[in-house]
Amino acid sequence: xxxxxxxxxxxxxxxxxxxxxxxxxxxxxxxxxxxxxxxxxxxxxxxxxxxxxxxxxxxxxxxxxxxxxxxxxxxxxxxxxxxxxxxxxxxxxxxxxxxxxxxxxxxxxxxxxxxxxxxxxxxxxxxxxxxxxxxxxxxxxxxxxxxxxxxxxxxxxxxxxxxxxxxxxxxxxxxxxxxxxxxxxxxxxxxxxxxxxxxxxxxxxxxxxxxxxxxxxxxxxxxxxxxxxxxxxxxxxxxxxxxxxxxxxxxxxxxxxxxxxxxxxxxxxxxxxxxxxxxxxxxxxxxxxxxxxxxxxxxxxxxxxxxxxxxxxxxxxxxxxxxxxxxxxxxxxxxxxxxxxxxxxxxxxxxxxxxxxxxxxxxxxxxxxxxxxxxxxxxxxxxxxxxxxxxxxxxxxxxxxxxxxxxxxxxxxxxxxxxxxxxxxxxxxxxxxxxxxxxxxxxxxxxxxxxxxxxx
Ligand code: ADP
Numbered sequence: 001x002x003x004x005x006x007x008x009x010x011x012x013x014x015x016x017x018x019x020x021x022x023x024x025x026x027x028x029x030x031x032x033x034x035x036x037x038x039x040x041x042x043x044x045x046x047x048x049x050x051x052x053x054x055x056x057x058x059x060x061x062x063x064x065x066x067x068x069x070x071x072x073x074x075x076x077x078x079x080x081x082x083x084x085x086x087x088x089x090x091x092x093x094x095x096x097x098x099x100x101x102x103x104x105x106x107x108x109x110x111x112x113x114x115x116x117x118x119x120x121x122x123x124x125x126x127x128x129x130x131x132x133x134x135x136x137x138x139x140x141x142x143x144x145x146x147x148x149x150x151x152x153x154x155x156x157x158x159x160x161x162x163x164x165x166x167x168x169x170x171x172x173x174x175x176x177x178x179x180x181x182x183x184x185x186x187x188x189x190x191x192x193x194x195x196x197x198x199x200x201x202x203x204x205x206x207x208x209x210x211x212x213x214x215x216x217x218x219x220x221x222x223x224x225x226x227x228x229x230x231x232x233x234x235x236x237x238x239x240x241x242x243x244x245x246x247x248x249x250x251x252x253x254x255x256x257x258x259x260x261x262x263x264x265x266x267x268x269x270x271x272x273x274x275x276x277x278x279x280x281x282x283x284x285x286x287x288x289x290x291x292x293x294x295x296x297x298x299x300x301x302x303x304x305x306x307x308x309x310x311x312x313x314x315x316x317x318x319x320x321x322x323x324x325x326x327x328x329x330x331x332x333x334x335x336x337x338x339x340x341x342x343x344x345x346x347x348x349x350x351x352x353x354x355x356x357x358x359x360x361x362x363x364x365x366x367x368x369x370x371x372x373x374x375x376x377x378x379x380x381x382x383x384x385x386x387x388x389x390x391x392x393x394x395x396x397x398x399x400x401x402x403x404x405x406x407x408x409x410x411x412x413x414x415x416x417x418x419x420x421x422x423x424x425x426x427x428x429x430x431x432x433x434x435x436x437x438x439x440x441x442x443x444x445x446x447x448x449x450x451x452x453x454x455x456x
Pocket of ligand 1: 359363364365367390392393394395403408409410411412413417418419420421422423424447
């Protein structure tokens with residue numbers, strides 16, 4: 001069932017129930033008031049009749065008949081007056097009863113309590129004990145309240161007719177308001193169904209930007225914004241990656257073509273193969289980088305962290321760097337030697353962190369003409385801090401904010417080998433370890449890359 005119909009149905013059921021309850025209450029109260037009013041009037045008349053029987057007519061039936069004519073009985077039908085003595089003998093009855101026309105129970109209750117009210121079939125009846133002196137009389141008065149009952153019956157008819165009309169109107173009003181309230185949702189639904197991977201630029205109408213539905217639309221738009229961004233990043237990543245792969249492959253191809261153009265000497269072949277080897281190595285380095293980038297994302301969920309000494313990792317990375325580039329020189333130093341070895345222990349993944357440190361040391365040496373760099377290991381209450389300093393080419397201030405993006409290379413880096421993916425791997429891995437990395441640099445004077453990692 002559609003939410004609109006559900007809301008309309010629930011609303012109608014509740015309103016119908018309330019209407020029924022109100023109708024029953026109104027009817028019952030009207031009936032109760034009518035009856036109270038009838039009993040009040042019958043009691044008054046019974047008291048007057050009793051007084052007339054004793055004082056005015058002096059128990060004379062003829063005089064009493066005349067008095068009877070003037071009793072207020074216009075609003076009643078079937079008006080009966082009975083006067084009994086204490087022995088329950090009828091002393092006066094108007095009209096003459098056919099058979100047993102009074103209730104014995106009302107008589108005895110009236111004697112007991114002095115006054116009693118009851119139903120007599122469709123009629124209301126009161127019984128009144130009257131004792132002006134030692135003699136006791138019981139007056140029974142019963143009547144059918146034709147005017148009052150007609151009014152109550154009319155009210156009942158009005159309620160019975162208006163109840164279904166009211167419920168019908170409620171259902172229509174319910175459907176109308178539910179449609180009105182849910183219209184923005186169905187519009188949003190239509191807009192959402194038009195959004196595909198190709199039309200991520202579309203946004204939902206944010207309406208008045210205040211109510212819950214508008215907030216939902218705003219949040220949805222924010223989500224679209226993020227999805228669009230990550231789609232863009234993904235797209236540019238793929239195109240950058242293919243571009244980066246194509247360049248060395250094209251170089252390889254043309255080198256091979258040139259080599260095949262004529263017969264060459266053994267030495268020339270050696271030289272060409274040497275160049276081919278270098279290009280292939282670059283290609284391998286690039287694909288390894290791409291693989292690491294992909295793995296760092298994939299590993300994020302499955303990765304297990306173990307306690308690792310930061311300085312040990314730095315030394316391992318340093319050994320690796322020296323093996324790869326014997327001309328590079330890195331000086332490793334501590335700001336202070338910690339008393340507690342936990343100050344230099346982080347919870348992390350050894351391979352990934354070693355890659356980060358190797359990358360940063362490699363960059364520091366690669367972008368310094370003297371191929372020298374310095375690593376300073378320090379700590380504070382919460383973090384280990386590792387600074388990678390060099391006195392190399394530095395980074396232009398317009399580039400420094402972008403160097404952590406995949407494939408971005410600063411304008412002064414073109415003379416150096418590289419593909420611009422090392423720092424984006426570093427940033428991602430450090431983020432996975434709940435750490436931070438930032439760079440400060442002066443163009444032409446050198447750079448410092450600082451890594452902060454929470455220690456155990
Ligand atoms: P790559 O070094 O392969 O180009 P990276 O992602 O490691 O890729 O670095 C991105 C860019 O940041 C580099 O191209 C370079 O412009 C700049 N960069 C990184 N480290 C340094 C550094 N120590 N000194 C100067 N520039 C640097």
